[in-house]
Amino acid sequence: MDQATQPAAAAGTLKLGDLTVNRVAFGAMRVAGPDIWGEPKDRAAMRKLLARAFELGHNFFDTADSYGPDVSEILIAEALHPYPKELVIGTKGGLTRPSRHRWDENGRPEHLRRAVDGSLKRLRLERIDLYQLHAPDPRIPYAESIGTLAELRRAGKIRHLGVSNVTVKQLEEARRIAPIVSVQNEYHIENRESDGVLAACEKARIAFIPWYPLGAGRALRSARVNRVAAGLGATPAQVAIAWLLTRSPVMLPIPGTSSIAHLEENAAAGRLVLSVGDLSALDRA
Numbered sequence: 001m002d003q004a005t006q007p008a009a010a011a012g013t014l015k016l017g018d019l020t021v022n023r024v025a026f027g028a029m030r031v032a033g034p035d036i037w038g039e040p041k042d043r044a045a046m047r048k049l050l051a052r053a054f055e056l057g058h059n060f061f062d063t064a065d066s067y068g069p070d071v072s073e074i075l076i077a078e079a080l081h082p083y084p085k086e087l088v089i090g091t092k093g094g095l096t097r098p099s100r101h102r103w104d105e106n107g108r109p110e111h112l113r114r115a116v117d118g119s120l121k122r123l124r125l126e127r128i129d130l131y132q133l134h135a136p137d138p139r140i141p142y143a144e145s146i147g148t149l150a151e152l153r154r155a156g157k158i159r160h161l162g163v164s165n166v167t168v169k170q171l172e173e174a175r176r177i178a179p180i181v182s183v184q185n186e187y188h189i190e191n192r193e194s195d196g197v198l199a200a201c202e203k204a205r206i207a208f209i210p211w212y213p214l215g216a217g218r219a220l221r222s223a224r225v226n227r228v229a230a231g232l233g234a235t236p237a238q239v240a241i242a243w244l245l246t247r248s249p250v251m252l253p254i255p256g257t258s259s260i261a262h263l264e265e266n267a268a269a270g271r272l273v274l275s276v277g278d279l280s281a282l283d284r285a
Contacts, residue, residue, distance in 0.1 A: 006057030
């Protein structure tokens with residue numbers, strides 16, 4: 001793989017079960033419209049961005065049926081199907097979007113079965129590489145939701161299972177029901193509340209996928225991130241992503257954007273090396 005033309009491959013690889021992916025991945029949430037709702041202003045531009053993401057070495061794409069809803073999955077298929085053999089697609093279900101600003105949990109077995117079938121259709125797949133329960137539903141026993149996805153995995157509709165927005169206890173419960181290859185929780189340099197979950201993932205060799213890897217802009221506004229970036233001749237986004245990569249060997253950042261310029265900037269973080277001094281400065285309160 002040519003790291004000159006595929007900078008996202010420069011940070012090495014990570015295993016998702018039996019699948020190997022580059023450690024700087026792509027989050028496809030923002031290819032939908034504003035507020036992750038409805039259609040983007042320019043569908044052709046988003047298809048071009050998705051194709052460019054793969055060209056840059058992003059061979060793991062993260063999406064969800066709630067992004068749009070449905071829009072992100074549809075655009076991925078429009079841009080990249082028939083899929084390159086190296087591309088791994090992860091999607092999620094278990095959150096619904098009754099309106100622009102609502103994200104409602106739905107872990108009912110009947111909903112999850114419909115959700116998996118819908119994602120298979122929109123992504124034009126016979127089997128989903130990675131399917132993650134987007135969030136626990138407080139109204140439904142967690143074991144019931146995970147058990148439903150385990151059944152769908154045994155039926156051949158899902159290759160690997162993951163979970164999202166979980167505690168260590170919930171991760172352990174899920175692992176007693178089915179093999180879990182990934183956890184997706186909020187995590188970035190300004191929010192490390194999931195350190196315990198990350199440690200559990202390291203122990204079990206489970207990929208940890210940090211959502212909001214740039215903290216929805218918080219990391220970019222951090223004074224210490226900006227100081228380190230200035231010293232390295234890098235951007236704050238690149239430093240924030242490189243910090244995640246250094247933080248843990250199981251970390252799989254998924255920075256997302258609707259801008260090709262930002263896409264190329266983020267991909268280049270795979271080449272950035274932080275020194276011990278840089279890391280010390282970044283971890284200083």
